[in-house]
Amino acid sequence: MKASMKVYFTAHYLLSAAFALLSIKAIAAIDPNTTGLSIEATSSAKTSNTQFYTEPFRKNSLWKSRPISPTFSNFVIPLAKFNPLIDSGNYSSGCFYVDDKSGPMIIKPSPDQKGVYDADAETFQPQIEIPHWPANLEAAAGTDGHADVYDVSSGVIHSFWKLKKINGLWTANLYAWSPMNGSGWADPAHYYHGARAVGVGACPGMIRKHEFLSTDTSLYPHALAMSLDKTGAAPGYVFPATSADRLSSINTGQIPEGALVMLPTDFDTSKIKTPELIKIVNTLKIYGAYVVDGNYGTPFVIYAEAGSGLNLHKNGYNIKAANELHLIRQSLRMVTNVKYWIDANGTPFVPEKNLNVLSMRGPWGVIKGKGWYKTDPAVGQFDTWKQAVVFGPTTSPIVQSNPTNRFISQVTWAKPNSGQRYKLTARTTGGGKLRLIIYDQNWNKRVDTYDLINGQSVTFNWPAGDLKFDLFATSGIGKGSTVSGTLLRVK
Numbered sequence: 001m002k003a004s005m006k007v008y009f010t011a012h013y014l015l016s017a018a019f020a021l022l023s024i025k026a027i028a029a030i031d032p033n034t035t036g037l038s039i040e041a042t043s044s045a046k047t048s049n050t051q052f053y054t055e056p057f058r059k060n061s062l063w064k065s066r067p068i069s070p071t072f073s074n075f076v077i078p079l080a081k082f083n084p085l086i087d088s089g090n091y092s093s094g095c096f097y098v099d100d101k102s103g104p105m106i107i108k109p110s111p112d113q114k115g116v117y118d119a120d121a122e123t124f125q126p127q128i129e130i131p132h133w134p135a136n137l138e139a140a141a142g143t144d145g146h147a148d149v150y151d152v153s154s155g156v157i158h159s160f161w162k163l164k165k166i167n168g169l170w171t172a173n174l175y176a177w178s179p180m181n182g183s184g185w186a187d188p189a190h191y192y193h194g195a196r197a198v199g200v201g202a203c204p205g206m207i208r209k210h211e212f213l214s215t216d217t218s219l220y221p222h223a224l225a226m227s228l229d230k231t232g233a234a235p236g237y238v239f240p241a242t243s244a245d246r247l248s249s250i251n252t253g254q255i256p257e258g259a260l261v262m263l264p265t266d267f268d269t270s271k272i273k274t275p276e277l278i279k280i281v282n283t284l285k286i287y288g289a290y291v292v293d294g295n296y297g298t299p300f301v302i303y304a305e306a307g308s309g310l311n312l313h314k315n316g317y318n319i320k321a322a323n324e325l326h327l328i329r330q331s332l333r334m335v336t337n338v339k340y341w342i343d344a345n346g347t348p349f350v351p352e353k354n355l356n357v358l359s360m361r362g363p364w365g366v367i368k369g370k371g372w373y374k375t376d377p378a379v380g381q382f383d384t385w386k387q388a389v390v391f392g393p394t395t396s397p398i399v400q401s402n403p404t405n406r407f408i409s410q411v412t413w414a415k416p417n418s419g420q421r422y423k424l425t426a427r428t429t430g431g432g433k434l435r436l437i438i439y440d441q442n443w444n445k446r447v448d449t450y451d452l453i454n455g456q457s458v459t460f461n462w463p464a465g466d467l468k469f470d471l472f473a474t475s476g477i478g479k480g481s482t483v484s485g486t487l488l489r490v491k
Helices: 012-021 043-054 275-286 319-331
Strands: 066-068 085-087 095-098 105-109 116-118 123-125 128-130 147-151 156-161 164-166 169-172 174-179 224-228 233-237 255-257 260-262 289-294 300-303 333-337 340-342 365-368 371-373 381-383 388-391 399-402 421-429 433-439 445-448 457-461 468-474 481-489
Touching: 085 275, 105 116, 224 275, 255 289, 260 275, 275 319, 421 433, 433 481
Parallel strands: 085 300, 095 147, 105 169, 116 174, 224 289, 233 255
Antiparallel strands: 066 340, 105 128, 116 123, 147 156, 156 174, 164 169, 224 300, 260 289, 260 333, 365 371, 365 399, 381 388, 388 481, 399 468, 421 457, 421 481, 433 445, 433 468
C-alpha cells in the first residue's frame, strides 16, 4: 500500500521561490499578534495544553461530534487488490508528546528536494527548526514516513510527510502545523494543517495507544480516520477537507476525500466476533470515519497509532477478521446529509462553513516607484506561525504588495461568489496597515478598501466576472510590526 503525494503543485510555487532563502523557526501559534522570534509557553499554558495530547481539539470538533439523523448514499466500497485493513504499522503514524524540557531539532530537505515544502506558505524552505523534539520519535517506516509531534509547551502539532533520519540528520519532504485546541481541520485561509491528503495531520481520527488499551470496550470517543483505494474514492474533496490527494483525478469511485462514512444503525453487530472490530463497528455506527487519504489497492484502511498493539493478525493471518472486515466494507455508506450534530459536551450545533478566506502568504514585493521587487531586503515575510506578514524595525513605512490571487482561498467550498457580501477586517500590530484592491479584467477598480489599521473593517459586495487582485501590507514605524486580516462573508 502506498499513498500518493498529498499536495497540489502550481505555478505559484515558482513565484514563491524567492522566499526559500528563509527558514521557518517555530514559535507559539496561539497568539497571532506576538512579535518575538521565539516564545516559550508558561507552565500554566503547558498544563492546559497537556490534555490536548490525549484528547486533541475543541469540544465541537467534527472529530468529536456525533451526526444526528444522517442519510446515506447507496454506493458500496468495491473489492480491490487487498483485503480491508486496520493499520498500526508502516502507513500509520506515531503521535509524539514533547514539552519545553526537550531541545530543538533542525529538519533538512529530503535528498531529492530543493527544500522542505512548507504547505501553508506554498514554498520550499531550506530547513525547518522545531523548538522541542521528542527523543523517542520514530517516523513510520512506509514511504509516507508520517509523524506528528504534539508540543504542549506551545499548543502546536507539527506534522511531517516522508520524515526520515539519514546519516544522523532528520529530513522531510513536507511540513505543516495545526493548533492542538483547534477544530482538527484546516480552514480556507490556513488550508494545510498536516501531512494527510485532506490537509490534516496524520493523527486526527487515529485510534490512539491509550484508547486501544482502555478498559472501555464500548467505542472510541471520536470519528475514525480512513483511506480508500481509487476504486472507492471519488475525484476531489468536500467539506470539511480543504485539499485532496494529488492523483485524486484518477479515482473512479463515488466517495470524495473529506466525506464521512458510517455503518447504518441497523448493522448487525452480532455478526462481528473479533473483539477489536466490535469496538470499531460501534464507533462507525455512532461517529463514523472521515476519508483523509488515498491508498493503493486496499478497499479501506482505518488507522491506529503505531505501537498501539492493535493488530488483527498478530498470531498469523486471521481469516475470520478478514471476512468480518468485508462485512463492514459491504455495509459502509457515505453520509449525504446530517440534520445536526451533537458535540462532546452534548450541545447540538451545525458546523460553521463561513471561515476566513484571506491568507497573508506571498509572493510579496516592495513597491518603489513603478517597480515591484521581490528580492528587496526590506520585504516583510509571511510567518506561518503568526499567519501574518512580519516586518522588522523600520524608520519609514515599507509598502509591499501581493498581486496574485493566492491570498484568496482556492478551497472549492469556500470561494467567494459574485453578489455575496464580505467584510475585510485588519489585524495588525505596531502601526501596520492592510489594503485590498479588486479589479475587473480591464484593470478597472471594483473594490478598494484603502488602508485599514488594526480593528478597522470595510464591507463590500463581491464583484462578478473574472477578477484581478492586489493585497497591500504596509509596515509601521519603529521596533517592528505585523499585518494580517480576516475576510468573512456577511450573513
